[in-house]
Amino acid sequence: MIESSIFSEILVAQASQKGINVCPMKLQKLAYxxxxxxxxxxxxxxxxxxxxxxxYGPVHPDIYQQYKHYGNSVIAAPANWQMPPQISETIVGIINFVLDEFGRLGAWTLSQKTHRESPWLAHFDRDTQRVDGLGISEPSLKYHFAGELVNVQDAELAMLMDSAEEENVVSMPTSISSAEDFSNWIDEIEV
Structure with missing residues (x-):
C-alpha cells in the first residue's frame, strides 16, 4: 500500500509523461x-x-487536501521526477492501463462515469438526489472492478476475433446437432 501523497505524485508524473493534463478532480477519478x-x-x-x-464522484480526502489549491487548473508535474524504487511493475502497469483507458477523458466525463457505477451509486439516494459522503467499501470496489476486468478481457477477445482473417476462421458444419457429432468433428480436424 502506498501513501496517498506519494501515489498521487506518481500518477501526476506518469500522466505528464504521457502528455495527459490532470486537474484535481480528474486526479481523484484516475486515482480511484x-x-x-x-x-x-x-x-x-x-x-x-x-x-x-x-x-462529484469518489474522492480520497487526503489527495483532495493535497491538491485543492489548484482549483480547476492543471497540476504541475514534479520536476526531475523518478519512479520510487519500491513501486512494483504491477502498480506501474495498472497506472498505465488506467491512463491509457481513461486519461484522455475530461474530469467531468470521468465524474459522470463514476456516477453510473455501483460503488458510488450505493451511497446515492435517488429520492433526495444526495450522496452520503461515506467511505466506499473495499468489497464493493473489488466486486465492481473485477467485473470491469472481465468486460475489458471480453472486449479484447472480441476485437481479436473480429480481426481474424477469414481464411483462419474455422466454421462448424451445419450438420452438427449433438455433442457426439461435435466431438467427432473435432477429432477429424487436422491441425
Missing part, C-alpha cells in the same frame, strides 16, 4: 480507478486511506 483495478487484481488496496462518495 487505479485503486479499484489494483484491488481487483491483487486483493490488496493500492492507496492508504479510503475513497469517499462525494457529489
Amino acid at each position: 480507478y487505479c485503486h479499484g483495478y489494483y484491488l481487483s487484481v491483487t486483493g490488496e488496496p493500492l492507496v492508504a486511506g479510503e475513497f469517499e462518495a462525494w457529489p
